[in-house]
Each structure stands twice: as structure tokens, then as C-alpha cells.
Amino acid sequence: MVALVRNLLRLPPAADAGSQQDMVRPWWARVGILFWLCVGWLLLIGLSAIFADVLPIQDPLTTNLDGQFLMPFADGYVLGTDGVGRDMLSRIVHGARISMLLAFTAPFLSLLAGLALGMSAGYFRGRVDAAVGIFTDSILAFPNIVGVMVVLFFLGATLPVMILALAFFGIPAEVRVARANTILFAEREFVLAARAQGASHLRIMVRELLPNVIVPMLSLVLFGMSIVIIIEGGLAFLGVGFPPPTPSWGKMIADGFEEIARAPQVTFVPAGVMFLTILSLNMIGDRLRALTDVKASAV
Amino acid sequence: MTRRLTRSYLYAGAALFAGAALLTSGAQAADTPKRGGKLTVAVQQDVAGFDNFRVLSFAHFRQYILQAIYERMFEVDGDTREIKPVHALDATPSDDFKSWRVTLRKGVKFSNGEDLNADAYVTHFTRLLTGKKGRFAGRYRRLMGPYLEGVEKVDSHTVDFKFRVANPGFKDMAAQPNMSWWVTAPKYLAENQAKPEFNEKPVGAGPYMLKEWRDGAFVRLVRNPNYWNKDGQYLDELTFLFIPPEVNRVNALKAGNADIIYVSRGFIPELKKDPNITVVSGPRLSVGQSIGFNHSKPPYNDIRVRKALIHALDRQKVTCAHTGICRDRAENDMYGEGHPWHCPAVKWPEHDPAKAKALIDEYVKETGKPITFNVDHFPNAQAEKTVTAMIDMWRKVGISATQKAGPRGPGFIRPLLSGKFDIFTFVENFSNADPSLVATRFHSKHPSSRQFHLKNPRIDAAVEKVNSATGTAERKKASCAYQQVLADEAALIVYDHPQMHIAYRNHVKGVKKPFGYTFDAHRLWVDK
Numbered sequence: 001m002v003a004l005v006r007n008l009l010r011l012p013p014a015a016d017a018g019s020q021q022d023m024v025r026p027w028w029a030r031v032g033i034l035f036w037l038c039v040g041w042l043l044l045i046g047l048s049a050i051f052a053d054v055l056p057i058q059d060p061l062t063t064n065l066d067g068q069f070l071m072p073f074a075d076g077y078v079l080g081t082d083g084v085g086r087d088m089l090s091r092i093v094h095g096a097r098i099s100m101l102l103a104f105t106a107p108f109l110s111l112l113a114g115l116a117l118g119m120s121a122g123y124f125r126g127r128v129d130a131a132v133g134i135f136t137d138s139i140l141a142f143p144n145i146v147g148v149m150v151v152l153f154f155l156g157a158t159l160p161v162m163i164l165a166l167a168f169f170g171i172p173a174e175v176r177v178a179r180a181n182t183i184l185f186a187e188r189e190f191v192l193a194a195r196a197q198g199a200s201h202l203r204i205m206v207r208e209l210l211p212n213v214i215v216p217m218l219s220l221v222l223f224g225m226s227i228v229i230i231i232e233g234g235l236a237f238l239g240v241g242f243p244p245p246t247p248s249w250g251k252m253i254a255d256g257f258e259e260i261a262r263a264p265q266v267t268f269v270p271a272g273v274m275f276l277t278i279l280s281l282n283m284i285g286d287r288l289r290a291l292t293d294v295k296a297s298a299v
Numbered sequence: 300m301t302r303r304l305t306r307s308y309l310y311a312g313a314a315l316f317a318g319a320a321l322l323t324s325g326a327q328a329a330d331t332p333k334r335g336g337k338l339t340v341a342v343q344q345d346v347a348g349f350d351n352f353r354v355l356s357f358a359h360f361r362q363y364i365l366q367a368i369y370e371r372m373f374e375v376d377g378d379t380r381e382i383k384p385v386h387a388l389d390a391t392p393s394d395d396f397k398s399w400r401v402t403l404r405k406g407v408k409f410s411n412g413e414d415l416n417a418d419a420y421v422t423h424f425t426r427l428l429t430g431k432k433g434r435f436a437g438r439y440r441r442l443m444g445p446y447l448e449g450v451e452k453v454d455s456h457t458v459d460f461k462f463r464v465a466n467p468g469f470k471d472m473a474a475q476p477n478m479s480w481w482v483t484a485p486k487y488l489a490e491n492q493a494k495p496e497f498n499e500k501p502v503g504a505g506p507y508m509l510k511e512w513r514d515g516a517f518v519r520l521v522r523n524p525n526y527w528n529k530d531g532q533y534l535d536e537l538t539f540l541f542i543p544p545e546v547n548r549v550n551a552l553k554a555g556n557a558d559i560i561y562v563s564r565g566f567i568p569e570l571k572k573d574p575n576i577t578v579v580s581g582p583r584l585s586v587g588q589s590i591g592f593n594h595s596k597p598p599y600n601d602i603r604v605r606k607a608l609i610h611a612l613d614r615q616k617v618t619c620a621h622t623g624i625c626r627d628r629a630e631n632d633m634y635g636e637g638h639p640w641h642c643p644a645v646k647w648p649e650h651d652p653a654k655a656k657a658l659i660d661e662y663v664k665e666t667g668k669p670i671t672f673n674v675d676h677f678p679n680a681q682a683e684k685t686v687t688a689m690i691d692m693w694r695k696v697g698i699s700a701t702q703k704a705g706p707r708g709p710g711f712i713r714p715l716l717s718g719k720f721d722i723f724t725f726v727e728n729f730s731n732a733d734p735s736l737v738a739t740r741f742h743s744k745h746p747s748s749r750q751f752h753l754k755n756p757r758i759d760a761a762v763e764k765v766n767s768a769t770g771t772a773e774r775k776k777a778s779c780a781y782q783q784v785l786a787d788e789a790a791l792i793v794y795d796h797p798q799m800h801i802a803y804r805n806h807v808k809g810v811k812k813p814f815g816y817t818f819d820a821h822r823l824w825v826d827k
Contacts, residue, residue, distance in 0.1 A: 063691040065616040068623050084620050084688050153706075239678060243703055245687045258680045259623065261546055262569060
């Protein structure tokens with residue numbers, strides 16, 4: 001999909017982002033217009049979510065049983081109404097809070113845990129590496145969506161539980177990247193020099209390795225953000241997401257599915273918003289990864 | 300000139316006559332049952348097996364399938380509402396209605412060649428009432444009529460159904476399709492019931508028998524070679540496809556991948572637009588959609604609060620939330636429009652938010668406690684939307700409520716059984732063909748009354764009047780009086796009563812108006 005959009009907009013391929021011609025241009029020009037469109041979309045969604053309570057939109061919980069399944073722009077509803085006449089725009093804006101909150105917490109918690117465990121494994125190796133390997137392999141034994149479903153079933157589908165569950169099942173990917181990069185940098189000259197000067201393990205890990213390891217991991221976080229949004233949608237579709245009437249994008253899609261023949265907009269409007277958000281996160285992640293590849297090779 | 304005109308009239312008349320005759324013969328040909336062909340029915344879920352003692356399911360999609368395999372004593376013609384003899388020829392009550400003598404049809408055989416006789420009935424009902432130490436007996440009794448004590452053999456083809464109290468509605472109940480009436484071959488039962496595969500290999504006396512059951516995919520039935528009425532076996536093959544989401548079943552019907560489906564109200568306008576599809580509707584003999592209070596705990600033990608909650612609701616609007624298609628008015632009793640026991644005159648606390656607010660203010664002022672609660676509901680989209688709409692209506696009069704969908708599967712009823720609930724939505728799927736069945740569940744001594752913890756002397760007295768009345772008119776009067784007491788006491792909130800809607804492609808013939816909780820796929824034929 002990313003390659004398709006790139007071709008449509010005639011953008012240079014990601015691998016070319018670090019070419020000689022590109023290197024002379026400032027970074028903000030090198031990332032391309034699509035990158036900034038994506039940033040703009042995410043800003044729009046993020047700001048709408050933050051200021052949802054003060055925006056001139058309807059209460060997302062107020063029903064209007066005289067106006068069910070209204071099409072966009074009918075009776076003053078910009079994005080139409082759902083099966084009980086609730087304003088779709090308002091629910092999408094308030095639903096963005098859930099999606100954005102999950103996207104900006106769970107992957108960062110995974111990143112923190114992944115960094116700590118992955119760097120320890122990559123730096124100390126031996127038993128620490130083996131223990132961390134068993135831990136990550138054990139988590140990977142469960143498909144993440146099934147694991148999160150089990151947790152939510154027993155502990156209840158609340159926001160903190162979902163954040164922690166998603167963060168937990170996101171740890172293995174972060175651990176593997178952190179470990180691999182730590183192994184890569186742990187034998188480099190600047191680390192050996194620090195070690196020769198008597199620096200402690202903690203100092204070496206934080207001051208010497210972390211700045212090099214964290215850069216590729218940040219782009220992974222962006223992919224993690226899109227994954228947690230998708231998982232939230234999948235869980236809502238399976239009926240184990242947030243309880244009604246809490247608006248969330250996944251729940252809106254699931255609610256609309258039953259009526260897809262009669263009122264397809266009830267499903268496709270939130271699905272479109274989710275699609276654009278995930279596409280934006282992936283595009284930004286893709287671009288940032290291309291930029292950080294250049295930096296890594298320059299170290 | 301006159302002669303020419305007369306001749307023209309004669310020719311025209313002859314042509315008209317011939318045309319009419321052709322049309323009539325065409326219509327007759329279409330109505331004449333045709334043997335052969337295959338019928339595919341799309342249903343929402345798998346059957347989980349065919350032994351009704353092992354699979355304690357009252358689900359209607361299961362009934363479509365199992366009644367084709369087992370058949371029953373009587374059936375109701377959906378168009379005429381006439382009770383037709385099937386495996387039984389007649390049923391006669393004793394003077395006190397505590398016993399019904401049923402004469403069985405001779406020559407009825409199971410698909411394995413065994414006779415369906417009095418012994419088969421006695422074996423079957425003894426198993427239902429005493430098997431596993433009788434702990435499941437209540438489930439069957441509530442379908443067959445309360446207080447069934449047992450079935451006794453009179454001669455080889457006559458049995459007596461014995462009840463502890465009068466049961467004037469027995470024949471109506473016996474005509475309803477449910478798992479209690481589906482008798483299996485006694486010798487086959489004795490030899491095989493301990494085997495694990497017994498649940499997968501049914502032997503019934505219905506027109507069709509199992510050819511193949513692919514778990515989660517389909518059940519395929521073929522003609523039973525020992526069926527008693529060979530003229531009534533039209534189809535070569537009857538297949539039930541399991542397609543869980545309703546929208547997919549509707550699409551399967553439109554695409555011609557299914558011939559007939561059960562459909563909810565929301566899809567009717569869409570299906571009626573299709574010239575190849577016909578929709579017929581009839582009453583569903585169940586209690587319908589309601590919500591019940593936990594009467595054992597405050598504030599629901601206070602009639603002011605219960606009435607306030609009903610006053611706050613626009614019950615007619617709630618019907619819009621349920622399927623997206625509004626009904627002209629909300630249901631007002633436990634039977635619903637078209638049901639023989641429907642009571643149209645019952646009056647409920649009217650929609651009056653001001654009155655609701657005044658009652659709530661009075662209660663809060665007196666107790667100092669705000670009214671907040673949770674509504675547990677069935678885990679489907681319709682129930683969820685209905686409760687969402689109700690909560691919004693309550694919110695407008697200052698009541699704060701949350702909602703929680705139960706887990707999928709039978710576990711959704713756990714809060715009700717444990718008593719840990721405030722308000723519980725329920726769709727009563729048990730047959731309510733007669734008032735002596737689940738409609739009387741709110742009597743404090745009814746086994747199900749503990750679910751809602753109702754101990755209301757007015758309701759008890761009204762139920763006792765229903766149970767002691769004899770004669771159709773007297774029973775109907777008592778039944779409607781009971782429905783009014785339920786409304787006056789705000790014992791529950793009735794809001795909708797789904798009808799049974801059957802949508803089928805036009806080549807499917809023999810479809811009757813549904814009456815009950817299923818339709819008879821095994822009585823249909825195809826004319827392609």
C-alpha cells in the first residue's frame with residue numbers, strides 16, 4: 001500500500017532517501033509531501049481528541065431515535081448518525097481519544113520494557129540473554145490478540161487493563177530489536193574505550209549504547225501504534241473491547257457491520273478514519289526508518 | 300352487424316374463459332406439492348448434537364433441524380391455526396384437566412425400523428423427567444406444561460400425560476415444536492445412549508434423517524425410508540447451512556445460496572424490494588423482549604423507582620432502537636400482536652419524563668441516595684442498542700446507568716442466576732404457547748421467580764387465578780387481568796415482541812405463516 005501511494009504521488013522510493021542528491025536537501029524536504037500530509041492528519045486527529053469536550057459537536061452518547069442511520073450532511077449531521085441516532089462525527093472524535101491514548105501509551109511502555117530487557121540481554125549475554133529469550137519466546141507463543149482477549153476477559157475491558165495488556169504483548173518485538181542493536185554496538189570502539197576508562201555497565205548502556213539503539217526502535221514504535229489501533233478494532237469486533245456506550249473506532253465499525261447492507265456509511269466512515277490514521281502512522285514510520293538507516297550507517 | 304358483434308363477444312368470452320382456465324391450472328400446478336429437489340436453509344448456529352437430553356438448548360435454529368428428524372404429536376397450521384394430528388391422532392382431557400389421554404397413530408416407525416408406540420413415549424418422558432436424577436426435569440416441564448408428573452402407558456398406542464395440577468392448555472403446548480416432544484427410538488436409545496457418538500447419530504420418526512453433519516458448516520438430511528406418510532416427503536435433500544451473522548444469511552438468500560431463512564424485522568424492507576424473495580410473518584410464541592428488576596434490593600423494591608423508570612421510557616421509540624425499524628406502538632403484554640393470548644387493552648405507566656423525575660426526586664429526598672445502576676444485557680447488537688437508548692432516556696431524567704453485555708454463549712445469564720445484577724434484559728425464548736407456561740414465572744413459588752426475586756402478593760393472586768381458570772374465555776380474562784397487574788406493579792418493562800419473519804426465494808413452495816418459534820422446513824417443496 002505504501003509503495004502504491006508513493007508511485008501514485010511520484011515520490012522517490014524510501015531507499016533513495018539517503019542518496020547524495022537528497023543529502024544536500026534539509027530533512028523536512030527530504031521526507032516528502034506525503035509525510036507532512038500524514039503528520040497533518042495525525043495532528044488533526046490528535047488535537048480533535050484532546051479538545052473533544054470544547055469542540056462544537058454533539059454529545060456522543062445522545063441518541064436520536066427519529067434520525068437513525070442518517071447519511072452524511074443530513075439534518076446537520078456532518079458524518080451522519082448510527083443505529084440509535086448518535087452523531088458519528090462526535091463519536092469519531094471522542095473515539096479518537098481511546099485510539100490515541102492506546103497508541104501513545106502501550107507502544108511506549110513496550111519500548112521501555114523492551115529496551116531494558118533487550119539491552120540487558122545484548123550487553124550481558126549468557127544467562128541474562130537466555131532468560132530474556134525464554135521470556136520473549138513464551139510471550140510469542142500466544143498470538144497477541146488472543147492473549148489480550150484472555151486478559152480482558154478475566155480482568156475486564158478497562159482502559160488501563162487494555163493499555164497494560166497491549167504493552168505486555170508488544171514487548172518481544174522491542175526486545176529483539178534492542179538486543180540485536182545492542183550486540184551490534186557493544187563491540188564498537190567507543191564502547192570499548194568507555195569500558196577501558198572504567199565506566200560502569202549502567203553508564204555504558206545509558207550513555208553509549210542507548211542513543212544508538214533507541215533511534216531504530218522509535219520507528220518501530222510508530223508501527224506499534226498502528227498495530228494497537230488495529231488490535232483495539234479487532235477486539236471490539238470480537239465483542240471484547242470497551243463496553244458500550246464508550247465510543248471507540250473499533251466498536252463503531254463492529255456496530256455498523258450488522259447494518260452494512262442498509263447503512264454502509266456507519267461502518268465505512270469509522271473504518272476510513274482508522275485506515276487513514278494507520279496509513280499515516282505507517283508512512284511516517286517508514287520515512288523515519290529510512291532517515292535513521294542513514295544515521296546508523298554513519299556512526 | 301348484430302350477429303357479427305354477438306360472435307365477437309362469444310370469441311372474446313371463450314378466450315377469457317380459456318385464459319382463466321389456464322391461469323387457474325397454472326396456479327394449481329404451483330400449489331401442488333412437487334416431489335424432488337433440494338432445499339437449503341441458512342441458520343445462525345450449529346446444532347451441537349442431536350440428543351435433546353445432552354444438548355439442553357432451546358434455540359430456534361436447532362428446532363428447524365431437529366423437528367425434521369423427529370417430528371411430534373401435533374402441529375399447528377400457521378395459516379388456519381388449526382391443530383393437526385401428526386404422530387398422535389387426538390388428545391382428550393379428563394374432567395379436572397389433570398390428565399390428558401393421547402391416542403397415537405399406528406404404523407409410525409423410526410428411521411431404524413422400530414415402532415413409535417406407547418413404550419417409546421414412556422421411555423422418552425421417563426428419561427426427561429428422571430434422567431441424571433431428575434435435575435433437568437424443570438427445563439422440560441416448562442415446555443410441556445408445569446407439574447407434569449409422568450407419562451403412563453394405557454395400551455400399545457395410548458398414553459396418559461399426568462399432571463399434578465389442572466393443565467387445560469396441554470394440546471396447544473403439545474403442538475409447539477420443542478425438544479420435549481422429540482422422541483427417539485427406545486431400543487436404539489437403550490443400546491447406544493452411553494456411547495459418545497450417540498449425540499451425533501439421531502434416530503427419529505420424522506420425514507428426514509441425518510445424512511451428514513459437518514461440525515460448524517452444515518447438516519444434510521435425506522428422506523427417511525420408514526416414514527409413515529411418504530406423500531409428505533417432498534424434498535430429496537434438506538440442508539441447513541450454518542451462517543452466523545444475519546447480514547451474511549440475508550446476502551446468501553439474495554444471492555441464491557440459501558432458499559429460506561429466518562430474518563429479523565430490520566431486514567424486511569430490504570428483502571421486500573427483491574422480486575425473487577417473499578417475506579411472511581406470524582406471531583412468535585415467546586415472552587419477547589423485556590427488562591426485569593432485581594426486586595430484592597433497593598431501589599428496585601420500591602414501586603416508585605420502578606414506575607419512574609418506566610415513565611422515563613418512550614417504549615415505542617425503544618422499538619426503533621431494537622432493529623432500526625420502528626413499530627407503531629410498543630408491546631404491552633407478554634404475548635404480542637397476533638398471539639392468541641394477546642391482551643391489547645393492558646395499560647402501562649405512560650411516557651412522562653416529568654412524572655418520572657418527580658418520583659425520582661421524591662425517592663432521593665427520602666433516602667438521600669442517588670439512583671445509579673447497571674443493566675446487564677444479552678451480547679448482541681440489538682440488545683446493546685436498545686439498552687443504550689434506554690440509558691439515554693433515563694439520563695434525561697437524572698438517572699445514571701451503565702450497561703454491560705454478557706459473554707457470548709450460555710454464560711450471559713450468569714448475573715441473573717447468581718442474583719448479582721440490578722436490571723437484566725431478557726428475551727424469553729421458551730415457548731409461551733399457553734399462559735400456564737413461562738408467563739406465570741413471576742409467581743413467588745415459580746421455580747424461575749427467584750431470578751428476579753419477586754414476592755408480590757398481587758402478582759401471586761393473579762397467577763393463581765390464571766392457573767385455576769378453565770374454559771378458554773375464563774382463562775383469557777384471567778390471563779389479561781394478570782398482565783394488567785404486572786403493568787400496575789411495574790414488575791418488568793415490556794417493550795417489544797419480535798414476530799417470526801420468514802424470507803424465502805419464490806421457488807420455495809408450501810410456506811405457511813409462521814406460528815411459534817420456528818418454521819417447518821421439512822414440509823416445503825421446491826418448484827424451480
